[in-house]
Amino acid sequence: MATGHEAATSAPNAGEYVLHHLGNLNSSGHPQTSMVDFSIINYDTVFFSAALGVIGLFLLWRVARVATSGVPGRAQAALEILIEMVGNQAKAIVHNEQSRKFVAPLALTVFVWVFLMNSMDFLPVDLLPFLWQTITGNPHAYLRVVPTADLNGTLGLSVGVLLLCFFYNIKIKGLGGWIHELFTAPFGNHPLLYLPNFVMQLIEFTAKTVSHGMRLFGNMYAGELLFLLIALMGMAFPSMSPFGGSLLWLGHLVTGTLWALFHIFIVVLQAFIFMMLTLVYLGQAHESH
Amino acid sequence: MYLNATLLAQITVFIILALFTMKYVWPPIVKALDERAAKISEGLAEAERGRQSLALAAKHSAETMREGKEKVADMIAQAEKRADQIIEEAKVQARIEAEKVVAAAKSEIEQEAARMRESLRGRVADLAVAGAEKILRREVDAKAHAEMLAAIKQDL
Numbered sequence: 497m498a499t500g501h502e503a504a505t506s507a508p509n510a511g512e513y514v515l516h517h518l519g520n521l522n523s524s525g526h527p528q529t530s531m532v533d534f535s536i537i538n539y540d541t542v543f544f545s546a547a548l549g550v551i552g553l554f555l556l557w558r559v560a561r562v563a564t565s566g567v568p569g570r571a572q573a574a575l576e577i578l579i580e581m582v583g584n585q586a587k588a589i590v591h592n593e594q595s596r597k598f599v600a601p602l603a604l605t606v607f608v609w610v611f612l613m614n615s616m617d618f619l620p621v622d623l624l625p626f627l628w629q630t631i632t633g634n635p636h637a638y639l640r641v642v643p644t645a646d647l648n649g650t651l652g653l654s655v656g657v658l659l660l661c662f663f664y665n666i667k668i669k670g671l672g673g674w675i676h677e678l679f680t681a682p683f684g685n686h687p688l689l690y691l692p693n694f695v696m697q698l699i700e701f702t703a704k705t706v707s708h709g710m711r712l713f714g715n716m717y718a719g720e721l722l723f724l725l726i727a728l729m730g731m732a733f734p735s736m737s738p739f740g741g742s743l744l745w746l747g748h749l750v751t752g753t754l755w756a757l758f759h760i761f762i763v764v765l766q767a768f769i770f771m772m773l774t775l776v777y778l779g780q781a782h783e784s785h
Numbered sequence: 786m787y788l789n790a791t792l793l794a795q796i797t798v799f800i801i802l803a804l805f806t807m808k809y810v811w812p813p814i815v816k817a818l819d820e821r822a823a824k825i826s827e828g829l830a831e832a833e834r835g836r837q838s839l840a841l842a843a844k845h846s847a848e849t850m851r852e853g854k855e856k857v858a859d860m861i862a863q864a865e866k867r868a869d870q871i872i873e874e875a876k877v878q879a880r881i882e883a884e885k886v887v888a889a890a891k892s893e894i895e896q897e898a899a900r901m902r903e904s905l906r907g908r909v910a911d912l913a914v915a916g917a918e919k920i921l922r923r924e925v926d927a928k929a930h931a932e933m934l935a936a937i938k939q940d941l
Binding site for chain 2: 520522527528530531532533534535536537538541542545546549550553556557559560561563564565566568572575576579580583597598600601602604605606609643646647648649651652653655656659
């Protein structure tokens with residue numbers, strides 16, 4: 497059993513510290529062992545993603561509720577910039593007025609929500625887990641605070657986009673039309689090509705969805721891991737000689753700051769990329785081959 | 786890297802959040818943006834109209850000014866012409882009047898002269914008779930020679 501965050505008597509070694517941080521607070525009470533197990537649910541991912549989504553949208557709603565066509569306040573101006581940006585991207589990618597009524601707000605939701613979930617990385621890696629362990633009184637309690645560093649969180653989003661792609665494929669082309677396209681595109685309409693076409697389409701949908709979710713997950717997971725390693729460097733300083741220890745402490749400070757600054761960029765960029773790919777995939781669902 | 790039921794929860798939350806945004810966040814802002822764009826374009830059109838009417842008014846006033854000036858110049862010219870005419874008329878009138886006066890004076894003078902001549906004629910005859918009377922006092926009887934004297938008087 498991992499020792500977790502105990503006091504100086506039995507400090508966790510580096511591997512245990514990292515592994516403990518990568519364990520979700522789930523319904524089984526211990527980190528999941530099998531790759532896929534739908535009887536387990538991660539409470540922390542669900543809680544933080546839902547809470548961030550609700551808080552974020554509540555703030556947007558507060559602004560939108562009192563929106564005026566006269567002189568806008570600062571909050572409204574900021575939201576207008578955001579909406580113009582998303583709206584223009586949606587207009588350029590999804591060529592269907594009716595669909596845009598849902599797709600554009602969807603893209604805005606994705607951007608704001610993913611941005612907020614990614615931003616959880618800016619909190620000190622041990623802050624919320626430590627609070628949780630103190631509240632529950634269990635020094636081994638698990639908690640992961642970045643929902644997008646959990647594959648379920650990002651794949652949940654990308655599978656949601658996949659389902660919407662199916663929905664729009666059927667809505668725009670009709671069920672028959674879409675099935676026809678599945679077997680006749682991309683290589684052409686010939687009985688011999690039906691199977692290769694269908695296989696190609698399956699690969700395409702799978703690749704899109706997996707890469708969509710994995711890209712965000714990989715970035716945020718790596719970011720979180722790096723913060724953990726930086727934290728480990730700082731934690732090692734009492735065990736070293738005063739000089740080496742102070743160097744480690746300084747290293748923690750410098751690298752932590754640099755990585756946090758760089759991570760601001762990654763957080764926004766990944767949220768933007770995720771939104772753009774959402775629009776692109778939904779746009780493709782509107783186009784016939 | 787472990788998949789579990791969180792995935793399904795995430796999909797549900799995702800769709801709910803997107804629907805909320807579609808219903809309560811997106812439309813008010815887009816409506817405000819569209820309304821503001823309409824207001825701005827209306828304002829610009831209004832300004833353009835204002836500018837045009839201003840230019841029109843300026844042109845109109847310039848035209849009125851020019852017309853007024855022309856009218857004034859006309860009036861002055863006419864007045865000058867009229868004044869010249871009046872002067873000319875007055876001159877002519879004066880000349881006629883002067884001529885009349887001169888003519889009247891002349892005729893008066895002539896009449897006076899004629900009258901004088903008449904009276905002189907009378908006096909000369911009288912004087913001649915008186916002279917002759919003195920000469921002929923003794924030998925001429927006035928009554929006997931009256932016929933001859935009247936003939937002389939006529940010749941004078």
